[in-house]
Amino acid sequence: MSAKINVAILGATGAVGQELLKLLKERNFPVGRLKLLASPRSAGSKINFGGEELVVEAVNEQSFTNIDIVLASAGGSTSKAWAAKAVEAGAVVIDNSSAFRMNPDVPLIVPEINPEAAAKHQGIIANPNCTTILMGMAIYPLHQIKPLERIVVSTYQSASGAGARAMEEVKTQARAILDGQTPPAEIFPYPLAFNLFPHNSPLNPEGYCEEEMKMINETRKIFNAPELRISATCVRVPVLRAHSEAVNLEFEQPFTVEQARKILAGAKGVKLVEDWQANYFPMPIDATSKDEVLVGRIRQDLSHPCGLELWLCGDQIRKGAALNAVQIAELLLQKNLIKPAASPVAAV
């Protein structure tokens, strides 16, 4: 393996793809050749990377030749169509979609939580769901000290979770409403500007939506805690790109607020934001474009002796997606884990 890594970004024109490009530059990732891939719609368009104009290509059978790492963020169906081909061509795929996350042969990684899982990869590593990453960052440091028994989380999710076009849609809707017009809704099922609605992913027979089940199942997999009791309510709110979450935690043993605060103040990738005098706590505008997950309003749950409440905000595009993926790529480099797959893996 040469010191320079040949990277392909699948979904380079999207919101996460654009952030991946920024992060590769910002973090001095040792990029050799960089291939920008998207749908045929974007073929021929140009994107600047460090002063160089790169031409976007429509993904095709030859796209992954001599590529070491594929950072994929073009949706589940695109990943299902191309990941195995990229692995066959000798690349490691870090996949931001949900296509492979629950496959037992695919590590699901938050580098601050379970970096050791990377050693088992067979060509594909999954990047977890954004709300799951952000919550995990804030609660795993506590879980390591006193195990969690139960989590009840409510999310306040920004438009960016549905992609760049969804972010534009919210802006267009806001302008339309302010001009006294009826807002168009094409990406989302309902107007999101000046509104909110329960997450619009498909519902299961128990009444949970897919996003809620991702938080439940992925957290259990990342924490290696298959029995952990979790319930989630996911809601889309008219915020552009940072998610917020209200999290109720029940531990096996009581935690004092001071203990929890001390642990989180020292946790990597977490920033404690609490000014009780000023009633100032994490807000999406403060979390936007930041790497850290902002955590605050840590308080005793008055209804349970082993319970804590906390509030967090994190940039959905950055730590919720692109940053976590680049950190996984850095981890592969550090541990010398960029290698051809043992066998192709199936989507789950």
Ligand code: A2P
């Ligand atoms: P394109 O811009 O050509 O549609 P977002 O999540 O922000 O909406 O971005 C989605 C990304 O995934 C975009 O880069 C988009 O490219 C890409 N994409 C969508 N469908 C496909 C596909 N069938 N093949 C390759 N890339 C795709």
